[in-house]
Amino acid sequence: MKLTLKVWRQKNNKAAGQFETYNVEANEHMSFLEMMDVLNEQLIEEKKEPVSFEHDCREGICGTCNMVINGQAHGPQKGTTTCQLHMRHFKEGDTITVEPWRATAFPVIKDLVVDRSSFDRIIQAGGFISVNTGQAVDGNAIPIEKDIALKAFDAATCIGCGACVSACPNGSAMLFTSAKVSHLGLLPQGEVEHSRRVLNMVAQMDKEGFGMCSNVGACSAECPKEISLENIARMNREYFKAVLTSDLK
């Protein structure tokens, strides 16, 4: 299949970017990233600079790949990362627009590569359970209701790719942050430092310059792991509870 690609090229964070148009010959069995590989091989052959993009596991689990494809984070297929999107979802002659994540808190490094270290700092602010190696009690000492464990698991499947922020018209990181708050807060092991966690993580999230949530729901709609908006609601109420009932400032 013949495709026209409009790819965002940007030399570095300071440079202004622009779209470049390329023609690529792909086939329907390729993944989207394999199609990008073909483009890069082509550019290298012409001694031009290949398009920088990030990717790693190509199995939809590491959260590295990040392309806005035709305006949608990770492209048109629901619940699918860029690397798992296959070309059979496109047609001969299609024009495809490829951009990096769009959010001020994710500055562009080069072309389609962005800096997502703000996510790491949100986790460092409290996205953990304070237990040193060797301190743990027996794994079965605290039973956890199956449904609660499943809910925690659903939240924990977040791959930290940042699609939620890019999809959000406000550039908000509420879905990411709330997924971690929910994952840990739902479990009895994480309940102990729950108030501290939610206050600190929200404060860090605000500090990183993410936008404010207006419950649009684009985050969840474009999340490759389909993390639910329930998590955001949970974080909201846990935040109110922490503000109003804990001694923490």
Next chain:
Amino acid sequence: MSWITNFLTSSIGRKLLMSLTGLFLILFLIVHLAGNFQLLKNDGGQAFNEYTVFMTTSPLIKVISYGNYLFILLHAVLGITIWLKNRKTKGKTSAVASKNEDVTWASKNMALLGILIFAFLMLHMGDFWLKMKLNQTNMIDYGTGPIKDLYENVYNSYSQWWIVIAYLVGLTALSYHLWHGFASAFQTLGLNHRKYTPIIQFVGKAFAILVPLGFAIIPLYFKLFIVD
């Protein structure tokens, strides 16, 4: 006290203020609509005029109405600041609009809708409230002493097509605003559960259609059946 300012300036704190003021305004809409329905009574405006006397003289209603103005302003100012800040945090937007069907148009255009509603409110307030305050209203007596004949003001306004249309535009904006805003207010409060969220969403959508429709009936009714 720093915790209060910290709280209210945090992203979630500001959301809470938006949600609470929004919910208050939703309640206000119900009361307002109930009052407006007096206009449909075929009594030459007596019920309506007597109702407006109560609304303008009861001290309790006065307090509530000043609160209401405050909340409208707070909701608007906060909404605009959040919108401006979000434009900055979003930075460059995607060159192609997302075609995701799970996201409503209203949810992405709350600020625009809010501004439209605010403009409509200005018109509305200028038309009735200001005229009333500036004593540009005739008096009428139903046997209990003279009172302001606001019904006449309504009649005069709704006899002009452009005002009727402006109302319809404003109410459409309100409808879209509520389409997202109603359920959104509950989500912000943390009320989201697979059991009752579908109910909230249903009620929200019904509210977003029925209440503006209720308001819209009045100018249309006047223009089509009473004035002509």
Next chain:
Amino acid sequence: MKLESKIPKGALDTKWNDYKSNVALVAPNNKRKIDVIIVGTGLAGAAAAATLGELGYNVKAFTFHDSPRRAHSIAAQGGINAAKNYQNDGDSIHRLFYDTIKGGDYRSREANVHRLAEVSTQIIDQCVAQGVPFAREYGGLLENRSFGGVQVSRTFYARGQTGQQLLIGAYQALSRQISLGTVTMYNRHEMVDLVVVDGKARGIIARNLLTGKLERFSAHCVVLGTGGYGNVFYLSTNAMSCNVSAAWRSVKKGALMANPCFTQIHPTCIPQSGEYQSKLTLMSESLRNDGRVWVPKSQEDAQAIQKGKKTALDIPDSERDYFLERRYPAFGNLVPRDVASRAAKVECDKGLGVSPTGLAVFLDFSSAIERYGKSEAHSKGMNATKEQIIAMGTKIVEAKYGNLFEMYEKISGENPYVYPMKIYPAVHYTMGGLWVDYNLETNISGLFAMGEANFSDHGANRLGASALMQGLADGYFVLPYTIGSFLSKEISTPTISTNLPEFEQAEKACQERIECLINVKGNQSVESFHRRLGKIMWDYCGMSRTAEGLKKGRQMIRELRAEFYKDVYVPGQSNDYNPELEKAYRVADFLEMGELMMLDALERNESCGGHFREEYQTPEGEAMRDDENYCFVSAWEWDDQNPILHKEDLIFENVELKTRSYK
């Protein structure tokens, strides 16, 4: 060189306890003065960095990813083994130890494996405490499932995403230490050389991948948790950026590479669909619990399927060859990975493969769907039609493997509930790695290796659900103790200066190496060389190997390497963000590693585990081990012309060496 394994004296089941009680410690006030470099922040690296941080050491952790959460440990699907015996089915530390030794075809160290089995139970406790959402029963207790090669249910899991959940647990523990300041995290920093001062590993040269700048980092010791080298095959289930470079740079500085030819080929991967393919995707081993593997009996049918004229549904049962069930009636479709992979290859070599390339066999769930459907109908007291049975059975299969079926459909575009899956073996894991002693210390003093980067626990074949176990065991519970054996002697060593001539020389050498690659300015892309190397590796050092092929393969790699340095084209500059350059220096290392693998495979004149030499097989085509002559670890010292083989004899005092049979 004499290889000292430093295995503690005493009975097997008390060695580790005795060791822990007697190993030299570093006092808290001294820990603060000691720097530790950890390269790689996957399961092993993140766990070790977090634990050493908690203990009070000054840790500097490095990853080439943008975040520690991206490490390829995240892609492990199936689960993690632990000898908890929660299921009361007769599991024990000894049984886990024995299964692992036997599964590894008796080519691993008894003491290391026993220690692994011992600490396995602590791992589960630690992970639960960190908030890892393992699968649970309705009663709220932990659930287990069974995996290939064992007779108990000891695998803990979190749907098909166990690796992700465990890595995130370790990542969170690491994040906590970063926030407390005990660990300094260097993201997007790739180790490009090891710095050895007076025979001790004292630092690394890392390339800042954003700026391209080479930076020097010093420490009292260096720990590598940098994963395996499966990507030498180009196509593997490894992530795209997995590489051997950190380990290989250490080899170049004198570390020994052990058992490099022991690679694991996983039988159930989605087959290659074209030349452009960049990687292969694994389908969890758990699928073989319910899937039946077959090919058509006749070549005509196979060809018709290859050409798309027939589908699996057109082949009647009588014309299907369920070859695993036929060859291994006792274990059937659940034979270990190495056995299943080879059997599939044999059928495809006969021309019976079922994909356009002829390199695939069917993994068929129709029997399972029917079986489950019937039992469901029975339990509901229904007199169900065939359609109803299939619908009900499909539901049950979906509940068990839904996410895997979904992934298969995304990649292949075929509905696996109707058409059997097509699968083919692919490189998945490397048992070989840096040679380490019981302390996980390499032959370079102060250089440690953990997880897949070392060779120590899986012998010639790894059992399912034990890679996660080993990574976390090394990181949380082994290295933090054993590192004391080295660091306790370093308490009076002041901070190592990065201005030492060794750092200067190493940095200069790296700079030259990088410039050399950029300046070739040839005509072929790095990717094309990597692809060619992978093909040579797969053809001559893949699922089955011959002396002749290995000699030829080695020669081909040497030629390819020469061509690489003459004709590679690396775009961009060295002092810039340049992913092509990163690929180039990684492939350069693979081009040497590949040769060593050929050599090791050639040297090992036996068939064991993942290493199958066609010359050494029984008349029925089964592997023939040679315990008389090859019961040793081969540890290679690199030399451009003639790498030198050192041997560490494996001594089995507690298990009897037997032939593995699955018939």
